[in-house]
Amino acid sequence: MTVTTNAWNTGLTASVTITNTGTTTINGWGAPAPGVSVTIGYQAGHTGNSPALPVFTLNGTGCTSS
Structure with missing residues (x-):
């Protein structure tokens, strides 16, 4: 996952x-097949600065962030 x-x-x-x-x-996300990206x-x-989340999940499965 990439966040900008x-x-x-x-x-x-x-x-x-x-x-x-x-x-x-x-x-549940437009059914992306292996190797496919969705943006x-x-x-x-917002009311101020917030720290980045340390962990992301998608449908209960852990994600890596790049």
């Missing part, structure tokens, strides 16, 4: 890319 953010005063935009590095299709983007508001 662009933050300012009380807002941010982010792009999250999830790559299926496994050997089976990931169900989502969003805009959000």
